[in-house]
Amino acid sequence: MDAGDRAIRIIRAVVETLNPGFSVKLWTGERLGPPDGPTLVVNDQAIVWRLLRYPKLDTLIEMWVSKAVDIEGGTLFDIFERRSDGKLRAKLKTLPKLGLLRDLPVILFAGNPTRKTAELAGRDPFVSGSNAEAIRHHYDISNAFYQLFLDERMVYSCGYFTDFANSIDQAQADKLEHICRKLRLKPGERLLDIGCGWGAMLIHAAKHHGVIGHGVSLSERQTELARERIRAEGLEDRITIEIKSYTELTGSFDKICSIGMFEHLGIANHATYFASVRRLLKQDGIYLHHAITRRSKGTMRRTLKKGAEYRAIIKYIFPGGELDTIGMTTGNLEAHGFLVYDVENLREHYARTCRLWAERLQSRFDEAVAEVGEAKARLWLLYLTGCSITFQRGSTQIFQTVAVKRGKGLSVLPPTRADLYR
Numbered sequence: 001m002d003a004g005d006r007a008i009r010i011i012r013a014v015v016e017t018l019n020p021g022f023s024v025k026l027w028t029g030e031r032l033g034p035p036d037g038p039t040l041v042v043n044d045q046a047i048v049w050r051l052l053r054y055p056k057l058d059t060l061i062e063m064w065v066s067k068a069v070d071i072e073g074g075t076l077f078d079i080f081e082r083r084s085d086g087k088l089r090a091k092l093k094t095l096p097k098l099g100l101l102r103d104l105p106v107i108l109f110a111g112n113p114t115r116k117t118a119e120l121a122g123r124d125p126f127v128s129g130s131n132a133e134a135i136r137h138h139y140d141i142s143n144a145f146y147q148l149f150l151d152e153r154m155v156y157s158c159g160y161f162t163d164f165a166n167s168i169d170q171a172q173a174d175k176l177e178h179i180c181r182k183l184r185l186k187p188g189e190r191l192l193d194i195g196c197g198w199g200a201m202l203i204h205a206a207k208h209h210g211v212i213g214h215g216v217s218l219s220e221r222q223t224e225l226a227r228e229r230i231r232a233e234g235l236e237d238r239i240t241i242e243i244k245s246y247t248e249l250t251g252s253f254d255k256i257c258s259i260g261m262f263e264h265l266g267i268a269n270h271a272t273y274f275a276s277v278r279r280l281l282k283q284d285g286i287y288l289h290h291a292i293t294r295r296s297k298g299t300m301r302r303t304l305k306k307g308a309e310y311r312a313i314i315k316y317i318f319p320g321g322e323l324d325t326i327g328m329t330t331g332n333l334e335a336h337g338f339l340v341y342d343v344e345n346l347r348e349h350y351a352r353t354c355r356l357w358a359e360r361l362q363s364r365f366d367e368a369v370a371e372v373g374e375a376k377a378r379l380w381l382l383y384l385t386g387c388s389i390t391f392q393r394g395s396t397q398i399f400q401t402v403a404v405k406r407g408k409g410l411s412v413l414p415p416t417r418a419d420l421y422r
Contacts, residue, residue, distance in 0.1 A: 003107050007048040010107070017095050021082030025072065038074025038082065043067060049107055057308040061316065064382055065120065065375045075362060076385040077355070120379055121315045132218045135264065137319055139219040143198075145371045149360040149384070154198040154225075157260035157290065158350040158398050168356045171349070176204040179257060181420045182342065182402050183286050184412070185209040189254035192216075192280060194246045195261025199226030199239070206238045213239040214253070216246055247272060252282050262291035267304070267322045274336035281405060284412045287338065289401040292350075294323040295394070309390070317383050326399050333403045341413055342402040347391050350398045354388035 008026060015024050015032045023033035025041045047068050050059050063069050071079060143154075150156055151172040159171030160178045179201065185191065187210030193201050196215025205211045217223050223243050230239045256277055265273055281287055294310075297303045303325060306314070314321055324332075330340050361368060361381055368377040390396050404411045 003049075004045045006106050007045045010048055010104075011042065013096055022074070022079055036073075038078040039072045040079060041070045041072050043070060052104060052107060057312050058315070061312060061379070061382065065378050067374075067378070075359075076382065077358070077388075080385075080389055120375060121319075131320065133319075135218040136220075138317060139197075140221040141376070142371050143221055143225045145368060145380075146198075148364045148368050148371070149357045153200040153204075155200045156197055158346050159353040159356075160346065161349050161352055164348075164352055168353065168360070171353065171356075172200070173204075176201055177208070178420070179259065179288055179290070179400070180205055180209050182288055182400065183255045183257060184414075184419075185211050185255060188212065190214065190252075192249070192253040192256045194256065194258040194277075195264075196226065196241060197260075198222050199229050199241065201257065201259060202226075202239045202241075203229060203233055203235060206235050207233065211238075211255075215239070215241040216244055216249065217241060218243065218245070246276050246280075249276070249280055251280070253280055253285065254282055255286050255288075256281050257288040257290070259288075259290040260292075262289065263321050263323060264318065265322070266320055267324060267328075270324065270328075270332055271336070274332050274338075278337050278405065283405055283407055285405065286412065287403050289329065289333070289403065290398070291329065291401075292323055292396055292398045293326050293329065294396055296325040296327055309386070309395075313383065313386075316379060323396065326397070326401075329399065329401055333401070337406050338403040339406050339411065340401060340403045341411065342400075342417070344400045345397055346400060347394060347397045351388050351391035354384050354391065358384035358388060 008028065008030070011024065011026065012032060020033065020040075022037055023031050023035070023039045025031045025039050027043055027045055031039070044063070044066075047063050050063065060069075146154060146156065151159075151167075151169045153169075153172055153176070155172040155175065158175065159168060160175035161171045162174055166174070183191070185205055189211050191202070191205050191211040191213045193213065193215040196202055196217050197219075199215065202213035202215050206213050215226070217226070220243060223241050226241055230236055230241075258277075262273070277287055294303065297305075310323075326343065326345075330343065333340050358381060361377075361384060365377060365381070368380070371377075372380075387396075391398070402413075404413065
């Protein structure tokens with residue numbers, strides 16, 4: 001019996017033990033499990049060798065990206081939703097160990113017949129803080145690629161669903177308005193958007209609230225398209241965007257927002273960031289902080305430990321990125337001279353947003369492949385699906401936090417929040 005036959009026997013044993021709610025199709029055409037429904041397709045017997053030699057999440061990601069594994073008759077969401085009931089570790093303990101021990105050595109010493117996968121990781125991904133190169137790795141892929149799955153305004157952050165049946169276009173329009181109301185924007189005020197992306201927030205605020213907007217970004221491609229959109233709206237006299245760091249900004253602003261940018265900073269740079277926001281914000285100004293967070297786990301060491309999923313997303317998607325906790329966010333704001341007034345958790349909203357993004361990318365997958373290549377398109381589909389599942393499970397969360405500069409007397413905020421929902 002050669003290594004290929006033994007690999008089949010190992011996969012059969014694993015499938016029979018785990019009893020997943022989906023079927024598994026082998027490279028030989030053999031189908032294991034239910035006769036219908038979504039199917040996990042194993043196209044390359046080398047996956048067994050790879051998982052034995054490198055039993056980590058990176059291996060699974062690389063096999064997915066290279067199409068060594070694929071899905072038929074469904075999506076990644078379907079596979080997750082039909083996963084095996086019960087505790088995985090407990091089930092793995094019931095595997096037929098003697099039989100596996102007989103087959104494993106033959107596979108391990110059969111050599112590595114795998115083909116080389118695409119190089120998709122960012123440079124120095126685990127160094128705290130995203131630099132300009134890291135930002136380009138994520139955001140300068142292709143504007144046309146992002147247009148395939150984002151809403152019509154190209155808002156690349158959590159939507160706000162007044163009804164979870166709403167479209168992504170409606171959810172993003174409602175999110176922009178929700179933020180504008182939280183900032184209590186007034187005509188003529190100066191608004192700074194740190195990490196302004198494709199300019200959607202600035203355009204909405206200028207058109208519907210009459211502000212003078214300024215944005216900063218480190219992405220050249222995003223800025224190029226943002227400026228085109230501003231010109232198309234006839235707002236060149238009201239909105240400006242610079243490619244520079246927030247630390248280089250001067251002047252003062254009535255209102256400041258940061259929407260989906262903070263995650264790139266790295267914890268080592270948080271003090272500089274909050275000090276910069278305080279320096280740029282007028283005394284009676286309002287700051288809105290919109291950022292993904294991780295869960296606190298009791299001690300700082302446990303909280304900041306990077307698990308396999310966390311390290312994978314930093315390696316392939318957000319080099320240099322780090323998440324804080326909502327406690328760290330509010331603590332940093334207070335330590336840097338702010339008073340925190342409102343904290344809203346939008347976890348379910350981001351789970352829904354990422355699911356819609358993934359479904360839209362899946363529906364236009366051939367176009368995505370033509371734009372960025374199959375490996376990167378498959379990586380992004382996995383990333384968006386994984387993010388949706390992560391927010392759904394509560395492993396990560398996202399908060400909008402509203403704060404004002406600490407000062408004497410009453411704040412500029414109204415006595416209730418009724419104005420947000422008028």
